[in-house]
Amino acid sequence: MTQTLTLDGVHTHIGRYHILHGVDLDAPLGRTTMLLGRNGAGKTTTLRTIMGLWRASRGTIRLGERRLDGERPSEIARAGVAYVPETMAIFSDLSVRENLVLAARAGLMDEARLAWIFGFFPALKKFWASRAGGLSGGQKQMLSIARALVEPRALLLIDEPTKGLAPAIVDGLIACLKDIKQRGATILMVEQNFRVAREVGDFVCVMDNGRIVYAGDMAALAEDRALQGRLLGLSLDSHQ
Amino acid sequence: MTDIGAALPKPRVDVWPALTPLLVAAVAAPFIGSTSTFVTLTLASLAMGAMLFVMASGLTLAFGMMDVLNFGHGAFIAVGAYSATVVYRFAAPLAGGSLALDLLVFVAALVFAALVCGALGFVYEKLLVAPVYGRHLEQILITIGGAIVIEQLLLALFGTEPIDLSPPLAFRGSLSFGEIAIEKYRLVALALGLALFVAQLVVLSRTRIGLLIRAGVENREMVEALGYRIDRLFVGVFMAASALAGIGGVLWGIYQNQARAGMGGELLVLVFIVIIIGGLGSVTGCLIGATLVALISNYAGFLAPKLALVSNILLMVVVLLWRPRGLYPLGAR
Amino acid sequence: MRPLSGDPPRGWPARILVALVALGLAAAPFLFTGAKPLGVAEKICVMAALAASYDVLLGYTGVVSFAHVMFFGVGAYGVGLSLYALGPSWGALALGLSAGLALAACLALAIGLFSLRVQAIFFAMVTLAVAYAFNVLASQLPDLTGGEDGRSFRVPEMLRPGYKLGEFLGAAVTGRMLCYYLVFAGAAVLFLILLRVVNSPFGRVLQAIRENPLRAEALGYRIVVHRTLATVVAALAAAFAGALDALWLRYVGPDTALSFSIQIDVLVIVVIGGRGTLYGAVVGAAVFVIAENYLRLAVGAASTATASLPLLPNLLHPDRWLLWLGVLFILAVRFAPRGIVGELARRADMG
Numbered sequence: 001m002t003q004t005l006t007l008d009g010v011h012t013h014i015g016r017y018h019i020l021h022g023v024d025l026d027a028p029l030g031r032t033t034m035l036l037g038r039n040g041a042g043k044t045t046t047l048r049t050i051m052g053l054w055r056a057s058r059g060t061i062r063l064g065e066r067r068l069d070g071e072r073p074s075e076i077a078r079a080g081v082a083y084v085p086e087t088m089a090i091f092s093d094l095s096v097r098e099n100l101v102l103a104a105r106a107g108l109m110d111e112a113r114l115a116w117i118f119g120f121f122p123a124l125k126k127f128w129a130s131r132a133g134g135l136s137g138g139q140k141q142m143l144s145i146a147r148a149l150v151e152p153r154a155l156l157l158i159d160e161p162t163k164g165l166a167p168a169i170v171d172g173l174i175a176c177l178k179d180i181k182q183r184g185a186t187i188l189m190v191e192q193n194f195r196v197a198r199e200v201g202d203f204v205c206v207m208d209n210g211r212i213v214y215a216g217d218m219a220a221l222a223e224d225r226a227l228q229g230r231l232l233g234l235s236l237d238s239h240q
Numbered sequence: 241m242t243d244i245g246a247a248l249p250k251p252r253v254d255v256w257p258a259l260t261p262l263l264v265a266a267v268a269a270p271f272i273g274s275t276s277t278f279v280t281l282t283l284a285s286l287a288m289g290a291m292l293f294v295m296a297s298g299l300t301l302a303f304g305m306m307d308v309l310n311f312g313h314g315a316f317i318a319v320g321a322y323s324a325t326v327v328y329r330f331a332a333p334l335a336g337g338s339l340a341l342d343l344l345v346f347v348a349a350l351v352f353a354a355l356v357c358g359a360l361g362f363v364y365e366k367l368l369v370a371p372v373y374g375r376h377l378e379q380i381l382i383t384i385g386g387a388i389v390i391e392q393l394l395l396a397l398f399g400t401e402p403i404d405l406s407p408p409l410a411f412r413g414s415l416s417f418g419e420i421a422i423e424k425y426r427l428v429a430l431a432l433g434l435a436l437f438v439a440q441l442v443v444l445s446r447t448r449i450g451l452l453i454r455a456g457v458e459n460r461e462m463v464e465a466l467g468y469r470i471d472r473l474f475v476g477v478f479m480a481a482s483a484l485a486g487i488g489g490v491l492w493g494i495y496q497n498q499a500r501a502g503m504g505g506e507l508l509v510l511v512f513i514v515i516i517i518g519g520l521g522s523v524t525g526c527l528i529g530a531t532l533v534a535l536i537s538n539y540a541g542f543l544a545p546k547l548a549l550v551s552n553i554l555l556m557v558v559v560l561l562w563r564p565r566g567l568y569p570l571g572a573r
Numbered sequence: 574m575r576p577l578s579g580d581p582p583r584g585w586p587a588r589i590l591v592a593l594v595a596l597g598l599a600a601a602p603f604l605f606t607g608a609k610p611l612g613v614a615e616k617i618c619v620m621a622a623l624a625a626s627y628d629v630l631l632g633y634t635g636v637v638s639f640a641h642v643m644f645f646g647v648g649a650y651g652v653g654l655s656l657y658a659l660g661p662s663w664g665a666l667a668l669g670l671s672a673g674l675a676l677a678a679c680l681a682l683a684i685g686l687f688s689l690r691v692q693a694i695f696f697a698m699v700t701l702a703v704a705y706a707f708n709v710l711a712s713q714l715p716d717l718t719g720g721e722d723g724r725s726f727r728v729p730e731m732l733r734p735g736y737k738l739g740e741f742l743g744a745a746v747t748g749r750m751l752c753y754y755l756v757f758a759g760a761a762v763l764f765l766i767l768l769r770v771v772n773s774p775f776g777r778v779l780q781a782i783r784e785n786p787l788r789a790e791a792l793g794y795r796i797v798v799h800r801t802l803a804t805v806v807a808a809l810a811a812a813f814a815g816a817l818d819a820l821w822l823r824y825v826g827p828d829t830a831l832s833f834s835i836q837i838d839v840l841v842i843v844v845i846g847g848r849g850t851l852y853g854a855v856v857g858a859a860v861f862v863i864a865e866n867y868l869r870l871a872v873g874a875a876s877t878a879t880a881s882l883p884l885l886p887n888l889l890h891p892d893r894w895l896l897w898l899g900v901l902f903i904l905a906v907r908f909a910p911r912g913i914v915g916e917l918a919r920r921a922d923m924g
Contacts, residue, residue, distance in 0.1 A: 051465055077467035089462040091455045093570055098451055105467050107448070147466075309697070371907055378906055380637050380697055381844060385903035388837065392896030396887040505833075509705045512698040546713040550706045556699070557687070 004029045005050070005155055005188060010059035010069070012042075012049045012210075019045045021210040022059065027155070027203075032177070032187040034197045034218060036232060037207035043190040044086055046207070047157045050188070051083045052076045063155060078105075080154030084161060086190075088144040092133025096124055096143060099132050103147040110151075117146050120176040138169045145173070149180065156180070158189040162196050174199050194232075198222045206231045257567035258524075261531045268539040276419035281538045287426035289527075289534035290433025291495065295488030295507060296514040297440060297526045298481025304457040304521020304570060306474050308369055309376060311383040314508030315390035316357045316482045320489025321499035322394055323356045324349035325403045339410045346408040353486040360390075361482025365475055387504065394501045402498040429491050436484070440523050453477060457521035457570050510537075513552055517559045519566025528567055532559075576765065578772040582852045584921020587914050591852050594859045598757055602750045603742055609866075611749070615756055617862045619818045622760040623835075624842040624854035625767050626810035631840075632849030633771050634803040635783030639836055640684065640700040641811055643707045646831035647680065648673040648812030650711075650718060653825030657719075657726040666729060666820070673812050681808035685801025704833065712827045723826020728752070732820065756817045763810055768851055770806060779803055780849075841898060845905050847912025856913050869894045 005027040012020040020042050027033040035043050048054045050061055052073040061069040068076050077083070091099055100109065118125040121142040127135060132143060141161060148156055162170045170193070177200045181187065191197045197204065201218040214221075214231050221227060265282060272278045299313050327349040368386045372378035406412075407425040414421040444450035456463045456470055464470045492507065493499045514533050518525030533552055540551040559567065582588045594617075597604065601614035623645055630636045651673020652666060659665035684703070688696050712721050730736055732755065736748030744750070770776055782789040782796055790796055819825045838861065846857020873891035880886050888896065909916055 053461060053465065072469070073461075073464045074467050074469050077465055083465045085462070085465075089459050089465075091458050091462070093458060094451065094455060098455075101448075102451055102455055102463070103466055368903065377631075377635065377637060378910070381840070382903055382906045384837070384840070385899050385906060388895055388899035389903065392893050392899060396884070396890070396893050396896065400892075509702050513702055516695050516698060546710075549709050553702050553706045556702065560695075 004064060005186065006062045007050070008060045010049060010061060011057045012045055012054055013057045014045070014054060019210050020049065023210070023212055025205055025212055025215070027186060027188045029186050030184045031202040032181055032189060032200055033203045033205060034201035035188060035190045035205050035207060036197060038232070041207040042210040043207055044159055047083070047159050047188070047190060050157060051081065082148035082153040082156050084144050084148050084156070084158040086159040086163070088140050090132050090140050090143050090147070092131065094132055095129050096132050097128050099143055099147060100150050103150045106151065113150065117149055120172060120179070121146055138165050141165060145176070154186060156185055156187045158187060160190055160192060162191065162193050170196065254568065257528055257563070260567070261528065261535055264532060264535045264539070268535070271543055272539065277542070279420045280422070281542055282535070283422050284426060285534040285538040286531065287430045288538065289531035290430045291488055291491045292510060292514055292530035292534055293433050293527050294436055294491065295485050296511045296530060297436070297523055298484035299511060300515040300518060300520055300522065300526045301453060301457070302474070302478050302481045303515065305453060305477055306460065308373070309379045309383065310369065311380055311508070312364065312368070312386035312390065313485055313511060314504030315387045316360065316485035316504070317489035317492065317507050318394055318499070318501055318504035319360060319390065320353035320357050320486025321405065321493030321503060322398055322403070323353040323486065324405060324490040324493060325398070325499050327352050328405065342408045343410050350487055350490050353490045354483040357486030358479045358483035361479040362475065364482070365478045369478065391501050391504060398501070402500040404497060405493045405499055406497055407494050425494065429495065432491065437523065437527055444523065449473070510552065513556050517556055517566060519569040521570040522566070522568040525566055525568035578769045580768055580772045582850070582914060583918035587852065587917040587921070590856055590917070594855055602753055603744050611753055613862055613866050615753055615821050617858050618757050618760040619814050620838065620842060620862055621855045621858035622763045622814040622817070623811055624839050624846065624858050625764050625851050626807045626814065627839050628843050628848060628851055628854050629767055629771060629803060629807045629810070631843055633776060633783065634779045634800055636800060636803070637697045638700040638804070639697065640704040640707070641807070641839065642831060642833070642836040643680065643704050644677040644808040644811035645815035645835065646711070647677045648815030649819035649825045649830035651676065651812070652816040653724050653726055653819045654718070656728060657724045661727040661729050663729050670816050673816055674809055677808040677812035678805050681805040682801065685797070685804045688797065688800065704836065708827060708831050708833065711831055719826065721827060723824060723829070725824045728820055728823055752821055756821050759813065759817045763813055764851070764855070767810060771851060775799070775802070841902050844902060845912055847914035850912070850914045850918065853912045853914040860913070865894065872897070
């Protein structure tokens with residue numbers, strides 16, 4: 001059973017604005033694909049379209065054999081897709097525990113899995129019963145990611161998880177993502193921080209003006225400074 | 241075991257809004273003068289507040305959760321009251337019988353009203369609310385249309401004369417403590433209102449559905465992205481809101497000793513003031529808001545009757561100037 | 574000098590419809606005999622003007638307000654109370670009109686500024702509460718406003734029914750006819766002014782704000798300022814319409830000048846006629862007032878005819894007129910959101 005994510009000629013319109021102009025993208029099974037690009041290139045729109053939060057006006061989205069385009073976000077989630085939005089979207093009036101309970105659709109949480117999550121994010125254990133709104137920015141980000149990890153998922157869509165986080169926390173995040181990868185998850189991740197992208201990504205797709213303008217191995221792009229400059233506007237070492 | 245005490249985020253316990261009713265009571269007391277009048281008025285307010293709470297609580301959840309502006313909510317209050325008259329007419333042969341039987345009819349009226357309004361809420365949501373979801377302007381317009389149609393249907397079905405309603409025999413009359421007289425029925429209304437308040441809090445904080453509702457009030461998109469059919473949940477909340485309005489209508493109708501088609505529209509204004517003051521989506525805010533509105537109505541009604549309604553508007557203005565999103569607004573919107 | 578500000582109704586069907594209404598109103602005293610048809614025509618003039626002022630808010634600015642009839646009432650009471658207290662002179666009329674307009678503008682300003690503090694979704698509910706309170710207040714100050722009974726007053730001599738100027742085209746030119754033409758001319762001029770306003774740069778900004786408030790703000794337009802100005806303009810127009818109506822009725826009271834049913838009627842007229850078109854108010858008013866006066870009787874006849882059947886007579890009773898209006902209104906919002914004029918315009922555009 002292949003669970004590769006495939007986008008074919010996907011267009012998205014928001015109101016009068018035509019944001020995605022035919023996105024063709026493959027996120028291979030069990031691998032981490034990075035989605036890079038300038039601000040406004042359409043990266044978040046791509047993730048939201050996959051998640052069904054915005055409707056694709058044209059094209060197809062497949063997870064393995066199953067078509068996702070046109071489905072409701074709840075159906076897409078039940079197909080095994082987890083979404084970590086750029087805005088984190090944690091429920092501030094609920095406790096940390098309640099936030100995670102909601103994410104565990106089966107209702108119960110696997111103790112072992114919880115322990116694994118606490119290993120990366122000890123703060124969540126500490127503030128288990130506290131109101132999520134009182135957490136710091138970094139802790140909220142951890143909660144947002146933890147929500148996607150509470151149960152195994154076929155596909156993780158992650159939008160700029162390291163934005164605004166202190167370098168020490170970013171290190172912890174990288175370790176976490178590497179561990180998730182080892183467990184065989186398929187990840188499609190938008191990230192502005194090239195160091196993180198390089199460390200975590202296997203493949204990379206670069207977007208510009210609503211289209212994929214480059215797709216290939218992360219390792220290859222990481223070596224080629226000139227290519228980086230052309231695709232991403234400036235040398236990405238400055239993005240660290 | 242890590243040290244928990246050190247850096248737990250401080251629980252945000254916001255007491256000030258909850259104290260406002262006490263403030264209002266304290267300010268009004270000297271003007272009212274006589275202790276017995278003050279106590280009578282205050283107790284009457286608590287009962288009225290409880291009834292307003294029952295009517296408004298469902299609306300604030302529905303509104304907070306799906307941003308749905310239902311100007312037809314008042315119509316459900318009226319439908320509830322009229323449903324009670326149907327039960328009473330049907331049970332007329334049993335009237336004057338034992339206290340217990342009489343009480344049973346009262347309970348039956350409440351249940352019947354809840355069922356009728358819940359069912360009506362389902363139809364109303366499908367026909368009027370769902371088709372214009374997301375468009376505020378259309379929602380306002382179409383629900384006003386719904387309010388008009390329902391009120392006219394009540395007039396066509398039941399006639400233009402108000403229909404009498406009275407409390408069950410067991411709850412007629414008052415209890416006296418010295419100079420203070422408390423109507424028994426008001427105590428019952430207060431108890432029922434508080435019971436429904438506790439019930440809602442329990443459902444919201446201890447059940448999975450309650451969890452979904454609370455999360456949905458904050459960010460319905462994310463709840464959907466976690467795999468839940470939030471639209472189905474909303475229909476349920478809407479039906480519950482309508483049922484609560486119906487129960488409130490029965491209580492209020494008996495309180496006023498009649499069911500009148502126009503009662504919905506008049507109460508709608510007060511209900512709106514209550515949920516604006518309380519903060520959208522907050523059940524606790526709704527209770528505080530209802531208490532405040534009831535206190536102001538009764539105190540102003542006693543001190544300056546002409547200004548009763550205007551004083552509630554002033555209350556709303558003052559509260560909004562202090563807390564622009566209401567006393568207990570929820571999360572980040 | 575463009576009388577219609579370069580904004581005629583779109584499409585020939587709409588133009589014909591509007592022209593028919595306008596001509597019918599202009600020639601009403603000569604086309605019909607009897608007091609009732611003239612009264613119907615006057616009501617159409619006033620409702621068209623009031624609905625047009627409401628369309629500026631609802632259709633062009635995208636603001637839902639339930640306090641609009643309050644301004645109508647202020648204008649009516651201004652004129653009415655002035656003529657009552659100071660006697661039937663043109664001076665008293667002018668004074669009352671000015672006072673009414675000034676008060677309306679102040680109230681509009683207050684509402685506009687309060688909306689600064691209040692969330693948009695609260696605004697509609699707040700205006701409902703304010704309108705309700707204003708209504709209650711008016712009936713509770715009987716010394717000033719005449720309370721529930723209102724005030725009857727006399728108008729300047731030229732406008733009284735008894736006044737005779739001679740004959741013209743076979744009809745007697747009475748004060749009643751002169752008064753009618755005063756109302757008609759006032760409503761027409763008001764309409765043309767509003768047309769000019771919505772077609773001005775200010776009007777275009779209003780529409781931009783209605784379409785996309787965030788974008789408009791990003792472009793530098795101060796939303797609250799524009800909305801407040803729009804409210805003031807609409808309020809002044811509504812007050813003027815109220816003044817005209819009071820003059821015709823020679824009476825002012827809560828039921829004719831402030832009642833919430835007037836607000837509902839205006840809302841229905843604008844929605845059914847067509848939001849954001851201004852002409853929709855004219856067509857909608859004509860359809861509504863004629864139906865209210867003549868169709869309702871027909872329905873009432875049907876009610877008596879079916880008297881022996883169980884539920885039908887109740888549903889068809891003329892007093893239940895609002896029921897069918899409500900159903901029609903719901904259908905219009907769901908299936909014909911552009912209203913009569915809007916739908917005709919759309920078909921015309923599609924060629």
